[in-house]
Amino acid sequence: MRQVGFDSAKYIKEQSQYILERVKSSSGRLYIECGGKLLHDKHAARVLPGFDENNKMKVFKELKESLDIIICIYAGDIEQRKIRGDYGISYDADVLKMIHDFAEYGLKCDKVVITRFENQVAAVQFKRKLERRGIKVYEHTATPGYPSNIDVVVSEEGYGKNPYIPVNAPVVIVTAPGPGSGKLATCLNQMYHEAKMGQKPSYAKLETFPIWNLPLNHPVNIAYEAATVDIGDVNLIDHFHFDAYGEVTVNYSRDLEAYPILKRILEKITGECVYKSPTDMGVNRCGFGIINDEACRKAAEREIIRRVFHTKTDYLQGICSREVYNRALALLDKAHLKEEDLPTVLPARKALEDAIERRKGKEDGTVCAASIELEDGRIITAHNSNLMHAGSALILNACKALLGIDKGIDLIHKEVIDAVTHTKRDILSSKGVSLNVDEILIALSISGIYDENAKKASEALKQLRDCDVHFTHIPSAGDIDGMRKLNINFTSEPQYPARSY
Numbered sequence: 025m026r027q028v029g030f031d032s033a034k035y036i037k038e039q040s041q042y043i044l045e046r047v048k049s050s051s052g053r054l055y056i057e058c059g060g061k062l063l064h065d066k067h068a069a070r071v072l073p074g075f076d077e078n079n080k081m082k083v084f085k086e087l088k089e090s091l092d093i094i095i096c097i098y099a100g101d102i103e104q105r106k107i108r109g110d111y112g113i114s115y116d117a118d119v120l121k122m123i124h125d126f127a128e129y130g131l132k133c134d135k136v137v138i139t140r141f142e143n144q145v146a147a148v149q150f151k152r153k154l155e156r157r158g159i160k161v162y163e164h165t166a167t168p169g170y171p172s173n174i175d176v177v178v179s180e181e182g183y184g185k186n187p188y189i190p191v192n193a194p195v196v197i198v199t200a201p202g203p204g205s206g207k208l209a210t211c212l213n214q215m216y217h218e219a220k221m222g223q224k225p226s227y228a229k230l231e232t233f234p235i236w237n238l239p240l241n242h243p244v245n246i247a248y249e250a251a252t253v254d255i256g257d258v259n260l261i262d263h264f265h266f267d268a269y270g271e272v273t274v275n276y277s278r279d280l281e282a283y284p285i286l287k288r289i290l291e292k293i294t295g296e297c298v299y300k301s302p303t304d305m306g307v308n309r310c311g312f313g314i315i316n317d318e319a320c321r322k323a324a325e326r327e328i329i330r331r332v333f334h335t336k337t338d339y340l341q342g343i344c345s346r347e348v349y350n351r352a353l354a355l356l357d358k359a360h361l362k363e364e365d366l367p368t369v370l371p372a373r374k375a376l377e378d379a380i381e382r383r384k385g386k387e388d389g390t391v392c393a394a395s396i397e398l399e400d401g402r403i404i405t406a407h408n409s410n411l412m413h414a415g416s417a418l419i420l421n422a423c424k425a426l427l428g429i430d431k432g433i434d435l436i437h438k439e440v441i442d443a444v445t446h447t448k449r450d451i452l453s454s455k456g457v458s459l460n461v462d463e464i465l466i467a468l469s470i471s472g473i474y475d476e477n478a479k480k481a482s483e484a485l486k487q488l489r490d491c492d493v494h495f496t497h498i499p500s501a502g503d504i505d506g507m508r509k510l511n512i513n514f515t516s517e518p519q520y521p522a523r524s525y
Contacts, residue, residue, distance in 0.1 A: 026399060026490070029319030030074035032082075039079075039309045040086040043230075046307055047090070047194050052224035055211040056307065058199040059231040063125050068232050070490075070513065071247045071324040072314065080230075084197060085129045092193035093126060093133040095119055096200040096210050099140050099147040108201060112508075116150050118201040123159065135189055137162040139206030162187050164206065164213065171209075171285050178292040183216035197230075203255060208282075212289060219293050226298070227290065228307045229279075234259045236273045236303050237311040243324035245274060246359045250331035252276075253351050254344055265301035273303040325359060326492070326513075329366045332356045333515035337498055340518040366515065367403065368494035371395040373517075375405035376496040392497040392521040394418040396512075398425065399491065408458065408521070411441055415495065415503040416464035419510070422488060423468075423481035435478045436464070437471045461499075461506025488512055497521035 047054045061067070062080050069077040076082065084091060101115045108118055119136060126133040136154055138147050141163040151161045164186040169176050176182050189210075196214070198207045215225040233248035245259050258277040265273045279302040290297040299305050314320055335352035338344040356362065364370055375393035383391060393407040394414040404425050406417035420435050429435075441459065444467060448454040459467060465485070472479035488510050495516035499507070507514045 026073055027316055027319035027322075028074035029316040029323065030072040030313050031315045032074060032076040032079055032313065034315075035075075035079060035310060035313030036082050036086065038312055039083045039307070042309050043083070043087060043195065043228075043307055044090070046226075046228055050224070050226040052226060053191070053194055053196060053218060055196050055198060055214055055225060055227050057207045057211050057227070057229045058197050059203070059207070059229070060233070062122065062199060065232070066511075067247075067251055067327070068310075070330075071244050071327045072310075072320055073323045074315075075313070080232075081125065081129050081131075084126075084131060087195060088131060090193055090195045091131065092135075092191040092196045093131060094135045094137060094189055094191070094196060094198045094210060094214075095122055095133060096137050096139055096198060096205045096207050097150075098200075098205045099138050099142060099144045101202070101205065102138070102150050103144045103146045105146075106202070112504075115201040115205075116146075119154075120157075122199070122201070134158065135160050135162070135191075137164055137189060137206070137210055139164045139209065140166040142166070160189075162189050164210065171282075171289065174285070174288055174292060178216060178289055183213045184220075186213050188217035189214060208286070212293065215290075215293050224294060226294075227305065229302075229305050230307050232308065232310050234274050234276055235311045236262070236275060236306060236308060238274065238314075240274050241358065243321045243328065243359055246355055247324040247327040247331070248276075250328045250335075250352065250355045253331065253335055253355065254338075254348050256348075256351070262301050262303045265303040268300035268304075273301075275302045275306075279305075325361055326366060328355060328359050329361055329363055330492075330513060330515050332363065333366075333518070336518040337516055341498070366492065366494065367397050367401075368395045368492045368515070371403045371405050372494040372496050375407055379407035390521050392495065394493060394495045396422050396488070396491055396493045398422065399487065410458060411445075412458050412464065413460045413500065413503055414497075414521075415461045415493070415499055415507065416459050418493065419461060419464060419485070419488070419506075420468070420481070422491075423484045426484045426487055427477070427480055429477055429481075433477060435471060435475070435481050436467050437474055437478070440467050440470050460502030462502040462509070463506075465506055465509065485510060 063078050065077045068075045097115055097119050106115045123133050136159055141147060154161050167177055167182045171177055198211050200207050211227055218225045234245040238245055240259055249259055259274055260277055260280055262273045262275040264283060283302045287297045332352045335349060339349040372393055372395035379391045379393055392414045395403055395405045396418055397403055404422045406414055406421045408414040424431060445457045449457045468478055469482050472482045491512055493512050493514040498516050498520055
């Protein structure tokens, strides 16, 4: 059984109250730059077992009567069709998803700002799409010398050139699909205009990681570095906070580097900066929700290993640089971990060796394997065949193990497999006809119409949620889609399924 390490109810209550206290202590509107995921924060749920992946949205729901929302998106990310790795969707598609997600929680979001807008074709098209859906779209252009040329930035030639986004609530959440979208600049732009109107706005930052009141090298904080290895975030002691209060807190390198300039900008906008450190600016109460530190440590250690595997795979595919690759390996060493500490790794490798040995001299082709750790700790393995990918066979083997069904019993009707194979080979002219994980889920549900075991297996799929799976190869797109639908944490060796047997 997985141990719970985090109390979500306690966190939601404390986080909501803390934000309201910050509002009461300020003289004007509070702009909160909100980083990280608003919904489906699977990283937080993985490293803090018990963390509701929708916690942030639930906090906002608690503040519903006091809240306004602005979404930022960088025009260059629209133009380049930047993709979110967790959802597999583009940043512009995610903006639409975020608007829908807010609505699902009863929160109205009808304001989007396109930052560093230069009439990029894709950005103009996206603006038109939003406006036709009743969303108000604002354009912010880049400011020369931003952010260091403060005299220009905080002037009519800087923030003053960009339009003010009308808001009414005392708390304004400024969020985005990902980093580099212009959240901070949007907050400061708003504050500049309100200060010109004679108001006294203030700024705060809400991010889950790193957790400021955990030790610097706590696995939860190292896992954050591993998750952001591509952008080079490094956790550091907040020396500004230590100098001001004599208290050791943790922040990340970008915030520490930006603080002196941000402090000067806030002073120029409002006449003062009430914050003595980047930690002061935060409204993150996540650390107070931890109720079992050891459970969180163990969960975070697993996540570090997963992230390293993902980075090694990205490197093989040309997605990341050697520098990023080396940073990931350094974090593994920093956490005193090795890849084999993930329980699914060695069994998958052994299953591959066994499959290669069994098939030697029998037929040509490729062989690959996979393993899964069930919630009760059992490890199940599988390998590929002419009919199924390794991941597909693994899912079926796992369901059989959960239900106590004999391994020799087929869960998928032969007629169903034949029909799918015929469609892929003879109608779609596909070279590969074996079923991937996404296809096997559909085939299993169809077989459930005729077979009670298949029907039970379909229901048992829910028990695979949050389990770890390891592939001995980079899985196909269909395997990845299926794993995501099952909410399975998967890793893979950085190699293609091309080993002959």
